[in-house]
Amino acid sequence: MPSSITYPGNIILTGFMGTGKSVVGKRLAALLGRNFLDTDTIIEQGSGKSVAAIFSQEGEQCFRGYEKEVCRELSETRGFVIATGGGMLLDPENRKLLSRNGIIIRLDASIPTILHRTQRHQHRPLLNCEDSEQRIKSLLAGRSAAYASLPFHVDTTGMEPDETAHRALNIVRDVDGSSQFIPVKTHDRGGYTIVLGPEMLRTAGTMLRDRGISSKCMVVTDDVVADKYLQILLGSLKASGFNPEACIIRSGEPSKNLSEVQKLYEAFLKYGLDRSGAVIALGGGVVGDLAGFAAATYMRGVHLVQCPTTLLAMVDSSVGGKTGVDLPQGKNLVGAFKQPLITIADTACLQTLPHKEFLMGMAESIKHAVIRDPELFEHFEKANPNDSGVESIAQSIRVKVDTVEQDPFESGLRETLNLGHTVGHALEKCSNYSLLHGEAVSIGLVAAARLSSETGLCEQTVSQRVEALLERVGLPVRHTMDPQELVVAMTSDKKTRDGQIRFVLIRSIGEVQYGCSVASGVLLHVLSELRV
Known part of the structure; x- marks a missing residue:
């Protein structure tokens, strides 16, 4: 395995049929010196039947049951390159299982490319119909929300397998070994992923590329965070082909008001932000709430990306889709629910966080432990009071995720x-x-x-x-x-x-x-x- 790869978990390639999961997976496994697994092959070996035979004899529902069993088994493994069936990760529970010990990369391709690639093979049970192109369009439409929830996307249109494998390799190379990927299910059976780990802001552009977002990205941040992390984020976005601009507000709770929202609207209009662009909230809870509310209401909603930089925002305010501003009569009295495309939580930001701000996040983490995680509470009772390890942060986040999903x-x-x-x-x-x-x-x-x-x-x-x-x-x-x-x-x-x-x-x-x-x-x- 190349010494520059520190991520020890599984690398999972998923996506629609014909996007190259198996062939790219084998090339990637060879590059990394890892073993390759194909979930369809595992199912065929375990059942003694081909995928096509399972579909025709037992039905799709039975096949999905086999997939879930394979997911449970693979969630206990590490160090493999895995290619999944195109429908396996439509199930939110399967996404959660494989994300526990793995990084998921969704491969995509244009419809003509998919049609061309799948016509070479006759073993696609879901395409056994008269109009394959229409069937592909219909299936992709039904899967779009689930596919969009995945953290990394690579469009393989016009790319050879070796080129795609190297794109995937570069993604994995930028991910620290301690990183965690936490899927969040939303009511439309789609969702998003919370990406948690050090130096993740440097990969933000990679995570937003190939998602159908226009080049227009407005970063909303405050004057304190801007001095530390704005250029890192802007550099990552520009390297991936985006044309970002920044709107900087004054730090602190007093900025969370309707007057500041109007200023953001005016900045969005001047920049030319439309519904195909994105608002990126870089900062603590105030920035996330304010920018999130602006994104939810500007043009009746534009894409939102949350980049929390404080422990409080990572474990609490950036999770669950609640956004809003204050009125003189009280906090958060005007607001909206707005789920992000993705949440990118760079734990390296905590290194420059003042201790008092760190404690603000600990209050919410302890709250989560009291609510649903006695083991985390006991960990806090015994651990270093300044513990900010990725695993304990992830445990705290999962308490809130599990609650808001229900x-x-x-x-x-x-x-x-x-x-x-x-x-x-x-x-x-x-x-x-x-x-x-x-x-x-x-x-x-x-x-x-x-x-x-x-x-x-x-x-x-x-x-x-x-x-x-x-x-x-x-x-x-x-x-x-x-x-x-x-x-x-x-x-x-x-x-x-x-x-x-x-x-x-x-x-x-x-x-x-x-x-x-x-x-x-x-x-x-x-x-x-x-x-x-």
Whole structure:
């Protein structure tokens, strides 16, 4: 294996029939000195039948069942080059399985190219029809959302297999061995991938190439992030044939307002951004929320790419599609759901992140652990308080991904992600946003834990563990606000229903309950106890 390749996982080539997966896979495996596997061949060997025979005798549904079994087996392996059947990764669960230990590259080709290549072979059961071209168009239309969700794309039209193999090799060469790929399923059975790892901004252009995006890409960032990472991103985009421009806002929560959104609209129009272009959000949560809302509403929606540069944005605000801006009456009162094409989280950005900003992300990571991952919580209790390893970040992200996949529009289960936020948002507002979001969430988590204990929902030891962990990593657990003012602020929170303040409370580490009401006397008592 070439010494420059550090990625130890599987390299998975997928895409429509006739795009060259098997022949390119064999060439790539030879270049890397790896073994090559073809999932159709594995199925044929295991069943004793050809793919065509399985389709004709047992049906497509049975074949898809064989594919899922193969995915489960391959998810436990590493170090192979794998070519999949064209329909295997239409199933979100299969995408998740193979992404656990693999990097997925989608091969594409024009319809005339696919038609030409597939006419050479008579073993394509899905093309056994009178009008193959129309059938190809129909199948591609049905698969477009799933194919678009994959992190890397290579258009093989007009390319020889060796050239395509070297394109794939260059993609893998740029991926660090610690990188993680986290698929996110959306309600249209498509989705996107969160790409997490060091130096990923340098591969942004590669990931956006061959996706049908025009050369127009507007990067929205703030004045702090621009000094550090804007040129890296612009350089990557230009190297892949894009013609990007940047719009730089002032850093901080005060920029998250409708006036700034209008300025972005004006910048988009001046640049000539249309619906085939993309808005790229480079920065923390404020930039992601603001640029995401602008992308969701400009021309009724343009492509969005999230490039979070803070731990808080990586594990929380860039995941799940929620975008929005603040009003004087409260946070995030105007917003929209907007899913990105891809999220590129470059963990190298965390090296320049001020420690206080790092702690803001730790607050959300601990929140996720309390909600659904007791093992991650125990890891935080024992690990270095400054731990920012890719694996622990990925675990935290997966908690949110699993939640938003089940409830994409916050109609129920997703409310659990508001743990600590009812009190937290009130603290932010009453401090005139001098209290940072993560600081407010930390205190809000302590309040939620104490409310849970006071109401008998959890043992007192649970509340004590939550508070001790937050203190251990260096987050605040007390406030200086007037408890009565905090209660008034909570009544204008968007989570309130019919005037009733709703809380997410804790049953145990890893299990919470949403939609809870708390007696006003108990709430004031806990808020008073936490005041210094």
